Amino acid sequence: MSRLPSLHPLTAAVTVAVLIGSTSAMAQPARRAASPVTRDQVEAMQRQLADQQQMLENLRKALGEQDARYRELLQAVEEQRKQQESAVARQREQEAAQQQQRVAAETPRTVQIGTAPSQPETTMTVPQLFEQPGVLTPKGGVIIEPSLQYGYSSNNRAALVGYTVIPALLIGLIDVREVRRHTTTAAMTVRYGLTDRFEIEGRVPYVYRTDSTVSREILTGTATERAFTADGRGIGDVEVTARYQLTDGGVNRPYLIGSLRFKSRTGTDPFEVTTDCVTRCVANTTGTGQPLELATGSGFYTLQPGLTWLYPSDPAVFFGSFTFGYNFKRTGVSRTVLGGEREFIGDVQPGHVLGFNIGMGLALNDRSSFSIGVDLASIGRTKQNGTVVAGSVRTQLATLLLGYSYRYDPKRLINISVGAGLTRDTPDLTLTLRVPFSL
Numbered sequence: 001m002s003r004l005p006s007l008h009p010l011t012a013a014v015t016v017a018v019l020i021g022s023t024s025a026m027a028q029p030a031r032r033a034a035s036p037v038t039r040d041q042v043e044a045m046q047r048q049l050a051d052q053q054q055m056l057e058n059l060r061k062a063l064g065e066q067d068a069r070y071r072e073l074l075q076a077v078e079e080q081r082k083q084q085e086s087a088v089a090r091q092r093e094q095e096a097a098q099q100q101q102r103v104a105a106e107t108p109r110t111v112q113i114g115t116a117p118s119q120p121e122t123t124m125t126v127p128q129l130f131e132q133p134g135v136l137t138p139k140g141g142v143i144i145e146p147s148l149q150y151g152y153s154s155n156n157r158a159a160l161v162g163y164t165v166i167p168a169l170l171i172g173l174i175d176v177r178e179v180r181r182h183t184t185t186a187a188m189t190v191r192y193g194l195t196d197r198f199e200i201e202g203r204v205p206y207v208y209r210t211d212s213t214v215s216r217e218i219l220t221g222t223a224t225e226r227a228f229t230a231d232g233r234g235i236g237d238v239e240v241t242a243r244y245q246l247t248d249g250g251v252n253r254p255y256l257i258g259s260l261r262f263k264s265r266t267g268t269d270p271f272e273v274t275t276d277c278v279t280r281c282v283a284n285t286t287g288t289g290q291p292l293e294l295a296t297g298s299g300f301y302t303l304q305p306g307l308t309w310l311y312p313s314d315p316a317v318f319f320g321s322f323t324f325g326y327n328f329k330r331t332g333v334s335r336t337v338l339g340g341e342r343e344f345i346g347d348v349q350p351g352h353v354l355g356f357n358i359g360m361g362l363a364l365n366d367r368s369s370f371s372i373g374v375d376l377a378s379i380g381r382t383k384q385n386g387t388v389v390a391g392s393v394r395t396q397l398a399t400l401l402l403g404y405s406y407r408y409d410p411k412r413l414i415n416i417s418v419g420a421g422l423t424r425d426t427p428d429l430t431l432t433l434r435v436p437f438s439l
Contacts, residue, residue, distance in 0.1 A: 267297020351380025
């Protein structure tokens with residue numbers, strides 16, 4: 001009996017009971033050994049013992065089968081428990097994946113408005129309408145952006161030189177000028193991400209300008225109109241910009257990016273080019289008063305802090321910025337007039353520029369997006385020798401911009417925008433092509 005395998009406790013109890021019963025049955029013949037027994041009685045007892053042994057064997061088999069079924073039941077319960085745990089784990093993974101998808105849907109796409117943040121590779125893709133991009137370069141990343149911009153503007157001006165006898169009669173000269181200006185700027189911009197939240201940028205432009213003016217020489221009695229054409233070409237004002245992401249956007253929270261731009265005066269400034277004289281010039285000659293060569297730079301250093309905001313609302317992204325451009329004063333300025341003479345101007349302080357723009361980008365699919373925005377700027381009055389120039393007024397600029405962005409491949413974008421001037425002082429038409437790509 002000691003060779004029996006370990007059984008369920010119920011099985012062991014039944015086995016012990018059977019053995020005890022068998023032992024009692026065998027003990028009865030022993031007590032009767034003192035009395036003579038017949039052979040038939042012995043055979044009957046042997047048959048009874050054999051029957052009991054057979055019964056015991058049957059019980060052992062039945063208990064073995066029950067124990068096997070019990071073990072199978074335990075194994076089935078264990079497998080069911082593992083399946084439930086696996087199902088719970090899968091459900092948690094699905095919930096986590098859905099949560100990540102919701103978070104990804106709430107964040108802007110790199111382009112960052114076309115493909116997603118990709119901010120960082122730039123995960124948020126914002127169609128670039130304005131000069132400043134909407135997405136920072138990831139740490140260690142380099143983005144090179146060649147661009148080409150064309151601007152056209154026209155202006156008609158009538159100047160009255162004389163005196164009025166009666167309101168309907170003017171004695172003197174009328175100077176009517178029609179000016180057509182074409183400006184083409186090719187630029188190379190390089191951005192480098194120092195961290196995931198901080199980048200620096202350098203921009204080198206090459207400018208080609210042409211001005212065509214139809215006018216009469218003022219302060220003379222000629223009745224013949226003349227066309228004056230001037231152009232200029234060369235390196236423009238080189239710019240350096242730093243940007244830092246101030247906040248992490250999310251649900252109902254915008255991304256805020258601070259920037260600081262410095263513009264040099266590497267281009268040819270308006271005081272270096274030769275200007276045709278009128279009678280008020282120091283050379284006392286008569287001319288158009290127009291520059292014979294056009295400047296490619298502003299002639300002043302500029303420092304421009306700014307704040308850009310991005311608010312993702314899938315499938316759109318709203319964006320805009322506030323900027324303030326401080327123009328540094330120049331002292332002891334002189335300009336060159338016809339004949340090589342120098343005309344002293346003095347100290348010149350150009351007006352500061354307050355800028356604001358706002359726009360919206362809409363993702364059309366995973367590769368392309370459309371954007372619309374408006375760019376506003378207010379330029380202050382110019383001062384000469386501490387006094388506001390008499391003919392200087394505050395200038396208001398406003399441009400309506402439409403843009404389209406297409407992701408050619410994971411590393412290259414194509415941005416096209418067209419701008420229409422909304423005020424008389426704003427260029428009538430602006431076309432811009434940008435092709436940024438990452439290394």
